[in-house]
Amino acid sequence: MRRETRIATAAIILVVILAGTGYYVYWLSTQGRETLTISTTTSLYDTGLLDLIKETYEQEHPNVILAFISAGTGIAITHAKNGDADMILVHSPSQEYTFMNESYGVNRKIFAYNYFTVVGSASDVAEINQTNPILALQNIYNYGMAHNTSIWVSRDDLSGTNSKEIALWTAAGYNYTELKDLPWFVSSGLGMGSTLNVADEQSLYTLSDIGTYLKYKAEGLITLEQLVGEGQELLNVYSAIAVNNTTVSSVKFDLAMDFVQWVVGETAQQLIADYGVADYGQGLFSPAVDILESESPAQIYGWIRDYAFFDEGGTLYECPPSWQVGEYGLYS
Amino acid sequence: MTVESDLIQITLQSLFVSGSAALLASAIGLPIGLLLGLKRFKGRSVITGVINSLIGLPTVALGLILYLMFSNAGPLGFLDLLYTPIGIIIGQTILVTPIMISVTTETITSVDDSIRDLALTLGADDKGAAFTVVRESFGGILLASSASFSRAIAELGVALMIGGNIRGLTRVLTTSIALETTRGEIALGLGLTFILITLILVVNAGLGLLRKRVQWWLWE
Numbered sequence: 001m002r003r004e005t006r007i008a009t010a011a012i013i014l015v016v017i018l019a020g021t022g023y024y025v026y027w028l029s030t031q032g033r034e035t036l037t038i039s040t041t042t043s044l045y046d047t048g049l050l051d052l053i054k055e056t057y058e059q060e061h062p063n064v065i066l067a068f069i070s071a072g073t074g075i076a077i078t079h080a081k082n083g084d085a086d087m088i089l090v091h092s093p094s095q096e097y098t099f100m101n102e103s104y105g106v107n108r109k110i111f112a113y114n115y116f117t118v119v120g121s122a123s124d125v126a127e128i129n130q131t132n133p134i135l136a137l138q139n140i141y142n143y144g145m146a147h148n149t150s151i152w153v154s155r156d157d158l159s160g161t162n163s164k165e166i167a168l169w170t171a172a173g174y175n176y177t178e179l180k181d182l183p184w185f186v187s188s189g190l191g192m193g194s195t196l197n198v199a200d201e202q203s204l205y206t207l208s209d210i211g212t213y214l215k216y217k218a219e220g221l222i223t224l225e226q227l228v229g230e231g232q233e234l235l236n237v238y239s240a241i242a243v244n245n246t247t248v249s250s251v252k253f254d255l256a257m258d259f260v261q262w263v264v265g266e267t268a269q270q271l272i273a274d275y276g277v278a279d280y281g282q283g284l285f286s287p288a289v290d291i292l293e294s295e296s297p298a299q300i301y302g303w304i305r306d307y308a309f310f311d312e313g314g315t316l317y318e319c320p321p322s323w324q325v326g327e328y329g330l331y332s
Numbered sequence: 333m334t335v336e337s338d339l340i341q342i343t344l345q346s347l348f349v350s351g352s353a354a355l356l357a358s359a360i361g362l363p364i365g366l367l368l369g370l371k372r373f374k375g376r377s378v379i380t381g382v383i384n385s386l387i388g389l390p391t392v393a394l395g396l397i398l399y400l401m402f403s404n405a406g407p408l409g410f411l412d413l414l415y416t417p418i419g420i421i422i423g424q425t426i427l428v429t430p431i432m433i434s435v436t437t438e439t440i441t442s443v444d445d446s447i448r449d450l451a452l453t454l455g456a457d458d459k460g461a462a463f464t465v466v467r468e469s470f471g472g473i474l475l476a477s478s479a480s481f482s483r484a485i486a487e488l489g490v491a492l493m494i495g496g497n498i499r500g501l502t503r504v505l506t507t508s509i510a511l512e513t514t515r516g517e518i519a520l521g522l523g524l525t526f527i528l529i530t531l532i533l534v535v536n537a538g539l540g541l542l543r544k545r546v547q548w549w550l551w552e
Contacts, residue, residue, distance in 0.1 A: 006549075018355055021348060035501075037415060046515045054499065068414060068500040070511075082415055083404030193514045249375045252405045 003237035035065045036255045039077075039085035041160050042191055044238065045070035047211040049275050050089075056271060058263060072191075073295065073321055076137065080104060080241075083248040085255040091209075091238045092160035093308045094167075100310070100323050104248065105241040108319040109264050109330055110292060110308060112238040112272050112285040113300075116164055118228040119196070119213055120205035126151065128205070129225075133233040137172040144184030153204040155195050156187035160236075165207045168233060169214050190275065196222050209236060211284040212275070218280050237288070237308040240264075244325070257328055264289045264330065292318060293332055338499065343527060345414055346504040349417050350485035353424035357480045360425070365436025369469075370462055384431035391489030398423050399493045415496040416480065417466045420504070423490035428480035435479060439472025440465060470547055478539045482532050505531075 044050055045068060054066045059189050069079060073092045074115045077099050079085040088105070090096060099105045118128065118136050126135035126143035144151045156164045166176045179185050186204060188195045190210040199206040200222040228234070245253035262268055267288035277286035288304065295301045305316055312320035324331065365448030368380055401407050415420035440524040447468050451461040466473070488506040498509060505528045512521040 014355065018352055021352075035335065042514065046511075048515070051499065065501070067496070067501060069415065079406075083409070142483040191514045193516050212516075219518075221516050221518065248404075250409070282498045 011279040015208045023242055033063050033065050033253060034086070035067050036252060036259060037069065037085045038087050038089060038259070039069045039071065040089040041072050041073050041076060043159075043161065043209040043211055044089055046191075047215060047276065049211075049272070051287065052275065053263070053268065056267065057259070060267075061258070062264075064258075065208045066259070067084065067311070072157055073163070074158035077104075078268040080243045081125070081206060081248070083250040083307050085243065086139070086251045086253070087242045087259065088190060089238060090116070090160060091236055092163045093237065093239075093310075094163060095160075096134075096239060096241060097310055098321075100241065103246075104244055106312075106323050107260060107321075107326045107328065107330060108239050108241045108323065109260055109261050110237055110239045110288045110304065110318055113288050113304060114210050114236050114285050115230045116207055117213055117226045118205060118212050118234075119208050119224040120198065120227050121200075121203040122223070122225045123203070124225075124227060125203075126205065127272065129227045129290065131228060133168055133228050134172045134230045137168060137174070137214070141172070141179075144182065146206040148183050148204060151184045151185050151203055152245045153188050153195055153199050155206075156189055157191075157193065161192060161207060161209055164234075164236065171233065188193060194332045196224065200224050214280045214282070214284060224269075232243050232307075234254075234300065235303050235307050237304055238285070241307070257326065260330070261328055264268065302332060338503070339370060339524075339527075341500065342503050342508055342524075343531070344504060345417065345502075346485055346506075346528075347531065349420050349491075350424060350481060352421045353428060353484040354477060354481035355457065356421065356425040357429040357484075358477045359481070360433025361429045361506060362436060363475070365433045365465065365476070366440060366462075366475075368433065368437040369440025370465065380434070383430045383437075387434055389427065390432070391487040392493070393489070394423060394427055395491075395493030396490040398426075400413050402494060414494065415498055415502060417495070417502055419494045420502060423485040424487065427487060428484050432476045432480045432485060435476035436469075436473055439469040439476070443468045443473075443548045451535050453500055467547075471543055474539055474546075475541045478536050481535060485532060486528065 037118045040050060050068050054068065055067055057215065058064065069085060071079070073090045073095055075251070076088050076090055078093060080088045081104050091297055096105070096108065098109065118133060120128065126139045127287070128139050131139065139150055154165055167178060169176045180187055186198070188198050192199065192208055193204055193216060196208055196216050196307050200205065213226065219222070240263055242253060242260055243251040244258040269289050272287045273283055274283070291297070291301050292304065309316035310320050312322065319331065367377060399414070401408045402411070402419055404410055404414070413422065443465055448461050448465050450466040458465065486506065488510060491502070491504050491507050493508065493509065495504065497503050497507040505524055509521045509524045509528070514526065
């Protein structure tokens, strides 16, 4: 009997310690702070920009915890629809349009842009260097059809980058679904970094966001070259969208709008402009808010408008009036 | 890089989450394992068979099922467990409880007959005989707990899908390794991997020492 008492005592002490630790952790993490859950795309998160944004924002707003859930644009939107995220930071205008059109999202703000880039090994067998994206894809297609060896790797994961790739293949005159069955077309199903590794190992071409590419290149993980760079077709636009609290009642709408206002403000825009300059010799993202307000430089403004604005009644808007809620001074 | 300053916090979070899961799984699994090991009843082999196969449950599948349950759009959404450490603890507990039950049952069954008969011959009652069996299989039960802990701290699917890898809240060692690898910080990922492996080794070695102490203590 004495033994059993001892065992019981030991068990109780263990449980008390566990419960104590658990309560302590809970107490630490709550302490009157509110959590804003933001579902975001991997290309923003993996560059480390959002870590910097989190630190800065939490310093300025000590009662808020920014919780970033990093996933592809597709799953980020699903999280938001399920009410598991209060807002989204994504880069796929067509998917964003559907999301907002189903009345899940309101108050969209474009806050940054950069360019996708077509990368490949330096030998450049399909001769796409210095061409334009459309011609490059046509050359790759022709080379693939002629040689039947693997030449292109696609993420094929419905991410924002994958959406862009599908749009580019369509613009070049091919059907993405049919391309996937061709022997020279590799579907990785992986994130951007892993896909770059696949392309590097097997000397394939692929489409990458500039941030992940520069990071991998700077770390010496890949030897791929940037073959087709900037240009209207390769534009990549990042927007913030708050989840509509009339459709999804559980979301923290006010907290989300605070953050949207902050991210288009001066501090955040400067942060975005400077990010990566020291490490990579060029910024990974360009702030978009000033360009949209001043409509200059006219060329970039035109590109963003044509690519990422939504049509309502024949006019193009960053966020159509019927999807704007409340007065937050976001739209001029 | 940001992770270095968070390293201690991530390691402690991993220990806390997976340690809690292993303890909870032990608390749930031990009685069930004892019951299955000591008693003979109809349907017992079916139950042990099902539990044995649940050991192989893919973590990503469990993560997906739990995400659908814990999501605000899911049946348990009101509990607000998604993206919390408590959510991961629950998920990992479900994941490792079958290991706890299975190993306990097996170890009890393997000492059962001879020792139990001996205890009964020496004049112990049923309860006393059962206690003798448990004492004899203490090593196996401890192995079950340490295996549960190792599986919990080494799994990725549940921690990623239920925890969301939120920095400072639900980031654990395995999700950090996955993140740093996709970020191209291979060296950092490798460093985290060594920490994880070291932790598993230390905990298992610690439990090995504990086993000798406690067994000695149980015998007096």
